[in-house]
Amino acid sequence: MSRTLHLNAFLMGVGHHEAAWRHPRTDPRRIADVTHFQELARIAERGTLDSVFFADGLAVGPAVRHNIQAVFEPVTLLAALATATEHIGLIATASTTYNEPFNLARKFASLDHLSGGRAGWNIVTSAQAREARNFNLDDHPAHAERYRRAAEFVDVAIKLWDSWEDDALVLDTAAGVFADTDRVHEIAHQGERFRVHGPLNTPRPPQGRPLLVQAGSSADGIAFAARYAEAVFTAQQTLADGQAFYAELRRATAAAGRDPDGVKVLPGIAPVIGGTESEARALADELEALIVPEHALAQLSGMTGLDLTGLPLDGPLPDLPDVSAVQSHQSRYQLVVDLARREKLTIRQLIGRLGGGRGHRVVAGTPEQIADQIELWFTQGAADGFNVMPPLLPHGLEAFVDHVVPLLRRRGLFRHEYTGRTLREHYGLPRPASTYAGRELVTA
Amino acid sequence: MSRTLHLNAFLMGVGHHEAAWRHPRTDPRRIADVTHFQELARIAERGTLDSVFFADGLAVGPAVRHNIQAVFEPVTLLAALATATEHIGLIATASTTYNEPFNLARKFASLDHLSGGRAGWNIVTSAQAREARNFNLDDHPAHAERYRRAAEFVDVAIKLWDSWEDDALVLDTAAGVFADTDRVHEIAHQGERFRVHGPLNTPRPPQGRPLLVQAGSSADGIAFAARYAEAVFTAQQTLADGQAFYAELRRATAAAGRDPDGVKVLPGIAPVIGGTESEARALADELEALIVPEHALAQLSGMTGLDLTGLPLDGPLPDLPDVSAVQSHQSRYQLVVDLARREKLTIRQLIGRLGGGRGHRVVAGTPEQIADQIELWFTQGAADGFNVMPPLLPHGLEAFVDHVVPLLRRRGLFRHEYTGRTLREHYGLPRPASTYAGRELVTA
Numbered sequence: 071m072s073r074t075l076h077l078n079a080f081l082m083g084v085g086h087h088e089a090a091w092r093h094p095r096t097d098p099r100r101i102a103d104v105t106h107f108q109e110l111a112r113i114a115e116r117g118t119l120d121s122v123f124f125a126d127g128l129a130v131g132p133a134v135r136h137n138i139q140a141v142f143e144p145v146t147l148l149a150a151l152a153t154a155t156e157h158i159g160l161i162a163t164a165s166t167t168y169n170e171p172f173n174l175a176r177k178f179a180s181l182d183h184l185s186g187g188r189a190g191w192n193i194v195t196s197a198q199a200r201e202a203r204n205f206n207l208d209d210h211p212a213h214a215e216r217y218r219r220a221a222e223f224v225d226v227a228i229k230l231w232d233s234w235e236d237d238a239l240v241l242d243t244a245a246g247v248f249a250d251t252d253r254v255h256e257i258a259h260q261g262e263r264f265r266v267h268g269p270l271n272t273p274r275p276p277q278g279r280p281l282l283v284q285a286g287s288s289a290d291g292i293a294f295a296a297r298y299a300e301a302v303f304t305a306q307q308t309l310a311d312g313q314a315f316y317a318e319l320r321r322a323t324a325a326a327g328r329d330p331d332g333v334k335v336l337p338g339i340a341p342v343i344g345g346t347e348s349e350a351r352a353l354a355d356e357l358e359a360l361i362v363p364e365h366a367l368a369q370l371s372g373m374t375g376l377d378l379t380g381l382p383l384d385g386p387l388p389d390l391p392d393v394s395a396v397q398s399h400q401s402r403y404q405l406v407v408d409l410a411r412r413e414k415l416t417i418r419q420l421i422g423r424l425g426g427g428r429g430h431r432v433v434a435g436t437p438e439q440i441a442d443q444i445e446l447w448f449t450q451g452a453a454d455g456f457n458v459m460p461p462l463l464p465h466g467l468e469a470f471v472d473h474v475v476p477l478l479r480r481r482g483l484f485r486h487e488y489t490g491r492t493l494r495e496h497y498g499l500p501r502p503a504s505t506y507a508g509r510e511l512v513t514a
Numbered sequence: 515m516s517r518t519l520h521l522n523a524f525l526m527g528v529g530h531h532e533a534a535w536r537h538p539r540t541d542p543r544r545i546a547d548v549t550h551f552q553e554l555a556r557i558a559e560r561g562t563l564d565s566v567f568f569a570d571g572l573a574v575g576p577a578v579r580h581n582i583q584a585v586f587e588p589v590t591l592l593a594a595l596a597t598a599t600e601h602i603g604l605i606a607t608a609s610t611t612y613n614e615p616f617n618l619a620r621k622f623a624s625l626d627h628l629s630g631g632r633a634g635w636n637i638v639t640s641a642q643a644r645e646a647r648n649f650n651l652d653d654h655p656a657h658a659e660r661y662r663r664a665a666e667f668v669d670v671a672i673k674l675w676d677s678w679e680d681d682a683l684v685l686d687t688a689a690g691v692f693a694d695t696d697r698v699h700e701i702a703h704q705g706e707r708f709r710v711h712g713p714l715n716t717p718r719p720p721q722g723r724p725l726l727v728q729a730g731s732s733a734d735g736i737a738f739a740a741r742y743a744e745a746v747f748t749a750q751q752t753l754a755d756g757q758a759f760y761a762e763l764r765r766a767t768a769a770a771g772r773d774p775d776g777v778k779v780l781p782g783i784a785p786v787i788g789g790t791e792s793e794a795r796a797l798a799d800e801l802e803a804l805i806v807p808e809h810a811l812a813q814l815s816g817m818t819g820l821d822l823t824g825l826p827l828d829g830p831l832p833d834l835p836d837v838s839a840v841q842s843h844q845s846r847y848q849l850v851v852d853l854a855r856r857e858k859l860t861i862r863q864l865i866g867r868l869g870g871g872r873g874h875r876v877v878a879g880t881p882e883q884i885a886d887q888i889e890l891w892f893t894q895g896a897a898d899g900f901n902v903m904p905p906l907l908p909h910g911l912e913a914f915v916d917h918v919v920p921l922l923r924r925r926g927l928f929r930h931e932y933t934g935r936t937l938r939e940h941y942g943l944p945r946p947a948s949t950y951a952g953r954e955l956v957t958a
């Protein structure tokens with residue numbers, strides 16, 4: 071196969087559906103059990119998926135009353151999964167808004183060393199006021215400022231990963247030379263937001279740099295992805311929207327002077343899988359019936375910035391402000407507004423549509439129908455692969471790996487076994503050289 | 515046994531001796547191999563040791579030319595060890611100077627959840643200018659200010675760990691109640707250095723709070739330990755010094771209103787073990803011969819703040835400034851000055867004495883002689899246990915576990931098997947109740 075599909079398993083508690091933890095097929099106590107996540111990673115590895123991924127946030131609010139809450143911090147969790155798996159890539163979300171570049175660059179370098187080159191970083195900015203209040207602020211910085219900080223943050227991180235050249239670790243026991251300090255570079259970064267002298271306190275990670283992933287699809291997000299991202303997670307509801315985003319991101323990437331094939335686009339898909347279409351539909355209905363409406367309405371109010379809690383569930387959405395007035399999750403906001411308008415959804419219907427994947431596309435059907443959708447988007451210029459979001463875990467991941475993956479393999483779209491060793495190799499992406507290679511030492 | 519010894523394995527690369535990586539009994543490539551550390555943790559667990567521990571720093575300097583450098587960040591490394599072990603405690607150093615309390619509280623909560631209650635935090639302040647330069651500063655904050663920040667940092671972390679009461683996670687699938695938000699508390703911390711609203715975004719960790727460990731033995735360090743620490747690592751060269759420190763720390767702890775038995779004191783010991791005394795002496799000599807003198811002298815210059823690099827190795831130390839003029843590692847500075855004066859050491863002899871444990875006590879001898887020293891300090895009011903620093907790894911840890919531990923067991927000083935499940939239980943320390951238990955909800 072000349073072009074291969076890429077599949078990421080987005081893992082979240084006992085499933086992506088907001089009511090997954092209430093469904094009899096899950097055991098919600100397992101959210102605090104590392105063996106649950108080790109099993110999930112091994113299932114994904116059995117399916118030769120490219121990677122597993124954990125999202126993250128830096129606060130909880132009242133929503134924790136009705137909805138599941140992650141227990142583990144993603145990088146520590148992935149470190150525990152690294153030693154329980156051999157091949158699969160390990161991607162964690164971490165915020166550029168409330169970390170220091172030195173600490174985060176080091177954490178991901180450590181994960182890359184621990185896993186033999188399987189670390190990926192989903193670069194995010196933190197957009198909730200309640201997160202800001204955990205970090206000495208009253209509210210989060212504005213959208214554009216968050217992205218400017220993110221860009222300088224990633225610039226610093228890249229310099230730090232590059233600060234040890236690949237061959238700097240000499241280990242010459244006879245001469246007593248541990249590292250060749252001519253190949254360990256101070257980065258002397260002096261920017262608007264950060265001053266970081268370097269070098270990083272760890273040799274260059276196996277992949278050179280962890281895989282850089284990004285998930286914001288706003289204008290700022292696309293500009294950021296075009297400059298830095300090697301894989302992009304995105305929420306797209308229709309093939310046309312997916313095609314438009316795919317084309318736009320590739321255009322922006324080329325305009326930023328990069329090869330568009332160096333960025334893999336993975337829309338989210340929440341596959342509700344049944345042996346028959348009606349079995350799948352029944353499972354989707356079971357899950358929808360378990361949604362707590364007050365909770366879902368409060369979430370939707372938070373997402374839209376409007377208090378919808380007094381409105382009748384079976385009425386329409388009120389008029390919503392233009393996206394430019396929104397300071398967080400802009401692209402997701404636009405998607406929700408478009409979805410409600412396009413399909414003329416009542417508030418109750420909208421809640422049902424969002425419950426399966428928080429705005430990501432939900433597809434209920436047989437394994438063949440799911441595979442058809444994946445093939446369609448992959449071959450029609452809307453996707454290089456998918457961010458797979460099983461509604462129930464482990465059940466939905468097992469169903470995907472055991473019933474959808476074999477179809478994708480038979481169709482020549484997906485690998486039968488791992489051919490690479492690192493996460494970059496799974497995604498067909500090159501190992502970057504250190505920008506300092508061959509340069510003179512900058513002395514202290 | 516009414517009072518039991520506590521033993522912590524301090525793990526560092528391929529051994530604590532600064533020339534360990536050059537010795538034929540080690541393989542320095544293993545510093546980047548997680549299975550090396552998994553093996554070490556399993557050896558320590560075979561010896562029913564209380565815990566393993568990793569130190570940390572946030573910069574490298576020119577010393578990396580001749581001396582081994584850690585590859586892994588301690589918390590990610592311990593997460594990978596958590597799933598390879600069942601009983602042993604997992605203690606990581608992390609800095610209060612260059613982290614945010616929310617991020618660090620969460621990381622240790624995550625490690626505690628991952629390991630089923632085996633996490634410990636060695637609380638440090640960062641004292642090197644080159645660390646400051648990786649975090650937007652020109653130099654590190656002064657000694658007293660670092661300790662004030664550390665105290666408020668730990669206050670915030672404790673509030674965050676306590677913010678979920680133990681029974682806040684309800685998981686009532688029928689009612690759709692995930693967490694009882696009456697038992698999830700905002701902490702609303704408004705201090706001089708931090709404003710943190712909370713709650714933490716994870717349920718209360720299995721131990722309630724990770725074990726709090728501290729290692730500074732200056733006046734500020736002792737005051738801090740008296741207030742917060744549950745275990746203290748310390749460097750003491752003589753029994754008399756060890757007794758004085760032990761008594762002083764217990765006095766300070768009582769004066770701070772705490773039970774002195776709630777703080778376990780563990781002096782460092784670097785045991786150079788041989789089948790005979792002359793075998794042990796020969797190993798110590800081999801290691802000393804592998805020291806790179808320019809490197810050791812540069813390190814000693816850094817430690818004393820004086821440029822000693824031009825001085826003859828076989829001459830005496832020059833006069834050194836009073837400890838009050840020193841802004842970092844005050845207690846270690848005093849120890850080095852006292853050691854050199856007491857034993858009238860030349861610079862070369864001092865370098866040899868420091869090479870084995872950076873100021874910690876080195877004891878070369880047979881397993882019986884090592885056990886005798888441990889018993890002496892333990893029974894004579896100088897120690898509750900030891901921070902064991904093997905000169906070579908895995909060799910020195912295996913020798914300790916296989917030859918010294920059985921003697922300590924036979925003498926009734928040390929456990930034959932684990933009787934507890936958590937790190938706190940190993941150290942005989944209580945599980946703290948949440949300070950919020952039973953309080954009214956502070957609403958948003």
